[in-house]
Amino acid sequence: MxxxxxxxxxxxxxxxxxxxxxxxxxxxxxxxxxxxxxxxxxxxxxxxxxxxxxxxxxxxxxxxxxxxxxxxxxxxxxxxxxxxxxxxxxxxxxxxxxxxxxxxxxxxxxxxxxxxxxxxxxxxxxxxxxxxxxxxxxxxxxxxxxxxxxxxxxxxxxxxxxxxxxxxxxxxxxxxxxxxxxDLALRKSCKRTAQRGDSLYGRLAEVHSLKSQEGQLLNGQRGRILSFEEETGRWQVDLLAGSRKIRGANLALIDEGAAAATAESAGAFLKELLSTGGSDAMLQLLAGRRSDVTWALLETVSANLENAQACGHQRKQQVLQRLLAEVKKVLASQQPTPQTVPLPMPPLDASAAWQGPAAASRRLLHAVSCLLEAQGYAICDNFASPEDVRLLAAELAAYDQDFETAKIWVGKQASGAQLSVPTVRSDRIFWVCGEHRTPAREMLWDSAGKQPTAGLAPCRPEVVMEKTTHGFPRLRATMNRVDDFVLHGLAKHVSRLSGLAERSDAMVSIYDGGARFQKHVDNPNKDGRVLTSIVYLNSGEPWGADDGGQLRMFPEGEPPLEFAPETGRLVLFWADRLPHEVLPAKRRRMALTYWWFDRTEREAKVQELADEVGNQRLKVSEESLAQDFIAFMLSDKSSPAEIVQKAHTLPAKALSTVATVVGAADGQEALEGIGRLTESDLSRLRGSMGKMGLQ
CATH class of the missing domain: 3.20.20.100 (NADP-dependent oxidoreductase domain)
Structure with missing residues (x-):
């Protein structure tokens, strides 16, 4: 041998x-x-x-x-x-x-x-x-x-x-x-409640971040999810200490497949370390494979050390204590975080609120209020029935050719321009005006166009209303439901909404052919908008993962969450706090969106803007002139001399908007800079603007 x-x-x-x-x-x-x-x-x-x-x-x-x-x-x-x-x-x-x-x-x-x-x-x-x-x-x-x-x-x-x-x-x-x-059926499987959100039931979750004396004893315990209680907004979890009702914010889903693989990898690595033949060689191997040092390895070494102490293995205790100290040092230098998946609240079911007794409506209102207060967003399924969505989509289909490419605001708050930036936002939109609760002169809402004397109408007067859809009866019914739920319901139960006064005009958006809207916050400038409401108007086949178009949210301190634009789903979130984006849509995706204004914040913003522009608002015609000039400057057909000539014809307000876009301090500085443009300068400017997607 x-x-x-x-x-x-x-x-x-x-x-x-x-x-x-x-x-x-x-x-x-x-x-x-x-x-x-x-x-x-x-x-x-x-x-x-x-x-x-x-x-x-x-x-x-x-x-x-x-x-x-x-x-x-x-x-x-x-x-x-x-x-x-x-x-x-x-x-x-x-x-x-x-x-x-x-x-x-x-x-x-x-x-x-x-x-x-x-x-x-x-x-x-x-x-x-x-x-x-x-x-x-x-x-x-x-x-x-x-x-x-x-x-x-x-x-x-x-x-x-x-x-x-x-x-x-x-x-x-x-x-x-x-x-x-x-895996071997040696332990009885947990019974679970087969209800909506079934994909989470039976999953393994870990308790964390509980602050009470009793709750701290539960931190770190793992158990199976049994059910979700909509009245309290809590999950029923089967823990070693017994069944407990725990908020989703204090639970984290455990990826059992990844956890098992991590444990196996840690075990294999520990065997390699211990088989090197000496402590110095072991630590040398550890230093060379710092990327393999994980929390699972720390747990494995700790557990082995406990057993070595219990069994009286003195030599193994010495080796494992030294190894444990080095593992802790590596983890401290990496500042790792536990690899867990956050547990989102399941979408609430709003169908009973419209079809059942008043108690169901009160329960839904209470649940949404709690979620907004706790996490800043709430998801309600079946807020509009599939039949209502189908009829509303058909009503809006008559105006498909009137949808325009969406634009974003470029420039300062009081001066700037609405420009098409397809690399940032590439959906098509259609604005609907009317049925506000406060007069336009109070300026508690931004008007997207001409307001009708009664009912709803397209904000662009050139759009001709079809007889069969005059006044948008289907859209009006859906909006009234949202308005009542927010203004007469949530505003009385959610502290942040107590000063709610008005909503914006309604925006209907269509995403298709890969259209998207990159990560942003709806109201980064405190313009009065505190709440965003969205109702998805997608009828037909259920939305699939391959269809894209998901709303991705970025709650503070948590990994992103994604929600599909399911038929009739209502989404509510803080307009001034929650970053979000719309992922590229591979299927036609339609949504109804508007924003809700807080009176105090809105009035303060209106006064701020009035002071900034001297109580003179930029006329639509002047904004249009600024947009046309920027488009002319960026086109390949314009020469420096033609650009200078056209710039001198702009009104002062329009020139101020151009100055904001090109980065000049004011209109005069913008004119001086434009006058010094050469062909090479113009090429560089067009290149940089082109990378931004400005059209």
Missing amino acids: LHRPPNSDDLLEEVWAVLEAEVHAGRTRCLGASNITAAQLEALTRPSRKQELWPALVQLKCSPFHQGGYFVDSPSGLTSLWHQLRTKRVVPVGISLFNPLHSCVSPLEEPLISAWAEDLGCSSAELLAHWCRSAGVCPLLRCAPHHAVTFRREVHLRPPLVAALSSLACLTETSFCPALRD
């Missing part, structure tokens, strides 16, 4: 030749090797060597906690070694079947192994011996004679149990073993 073959190929051949001479001399009948790699075994079993001179057996450490030699090149190398053993008919001999190896726990003391042995009516030692045989390995047992007697009994192991025992090699600590109980 050649123990631990030399790394040099030439030296290996030289040593093996000495053993071959023993066969030729008749002093031995067969040869063997121990702690051999796949490459070394391949070299010793090459076709040019007679088969009787191949290793007849290979000695390996074989235990549920470790299968194969320590000196394999990689996990793929271990797989290659086992493949060669089977294909070349080399007998694997397993040693250390009952040895703890690096797990700090003897396989005979592993709770799972004891439980399986009890189920089969045999001892743990007997189970392990038959597992070794079932795995195709000849066990080399070191035990007392009275133990060996039990191995004569025939024990039938089903393939799933053999595989389960083998999978323990991925674990170095008993604390990870219960994760396998679910």
Whole structure:
């Protein structure tokens, strides 16, 4: 038996030749090797060597906690070694079947192994011996004679149990073993309530950030989600301490697949560290693989240290304490965060609020109020029925050709221009005016165009109303429902909405062909808008993940959340606080959006703007002139001389807007800069503006 073959190929051949001479001399009948790699075994079993001179057996450490030699090149190398053993008919001999190896726990003391042995009516030692045989390995047992007697009994192991025992090699600590109980149906599955939002029920969640004395005892506990209580806005979670109702803000979903993979990876890395042969070599390996240092590794080392202390393994305690200190240093330098998935609230179901008793409406109002106060957004499904959405979409379809490319404001608050910036926003919009609750002279809302004397009408007077859709009856019914819910409901229950006075004109938007709206906040300048309301008007097939067009929100301190534009879904969120974006839509996506104004903030902004522009508002015609000039300047057809000539014809207000866009302090500075333009300057300006997407 050649123990631990030399790394040099030439030296290996030289040593093996000495053993071959023993066969030729008749002093031995067969040869063997121990702690051999796949490459070394391949070299010793090459076709040019007679088969009787191949290793007849290979000695390996074989235990549920470790299968194969320590000196394999990689996990793929271990797989290659086992493949060669089977294909070349080399007998694997397993040693250390009952040895703890690096797990700090003897396989005979592993709770799972004891439980399986009890189920089969045999001892743990007997189970392990038959597992070794079932795995195709000849066990080399070191035990007392009275133990060996039990191995004569025939024990039938089903393939799933053999595989389960083998999978323990991925674990170095008993604390990870219960994760396998679910896979083997050894623990009863949680009963769950099959309700709306079913994808979250039965999922594993972890409690965190509870502040009360009782709650702090629950932090870190994990349990299965049972149900969601709309009245309180809390999740029912089955914890070790019993069933508890907990807010979504204090729960985090655990990605069980990723957690298991992380645990296995940490266990494998710990084995590599402990197999280096010395503390210095172990720490050197750790320093070279800092990216593999994770929270799972910290937990694994800590758990192994606890077991080493409990078992009185002094040497292992010293090694693991030193390793634990270094792992903590690496994690501190990385400033990592736990890898958890935030638990979003499920969308509320608003259908009962319109079709059922008044109590259902009160419950919905209370739930939405709580969510807005707690997290700054709320999602209500079925706010408009599928039939209402279908009829409303048909009503608006008559005006499809009247939708215009959406624009964004470029410039200062009081001076600037509405410009098309398709790299930022590329949807089409249609404004509908009318039915405000305050007169226009109070300026509590921005007018998107000419206001009708009664009812609703397109904000652009040139749009001709169809007879069948005069006054937009379907749109009016949906808007009235939203208006009543917000102004007469939420405004009385949510503190931030107590000063709500008015809403904006209604904007109907269409996203298709990859149209999107990049990340932004609706009201970054405190213009009075505090709440955004959106109703999705998409009829037909249910919205799929591949359709795009999801609303992505960025709650502060949390990973982004995405919500599909489902039929009749109402979305409410703080207009001045919550960043969001619309992902590229691959399918026609229609939405009704408007904003709600706080009286105090709006009046302050109106006064601020009046002071800035001297109580003179920029006329629509002057804004149009500024837009036309910027488009002319950026077009390839204009020369510097033509641009200068056109600039001198602009009114002062329009010129001020141009100055804001090009970065000049005022209109006069803008004229001076335009007068100095050369062809090369103009090319650079067009290039920079083109990168911004300005058209």
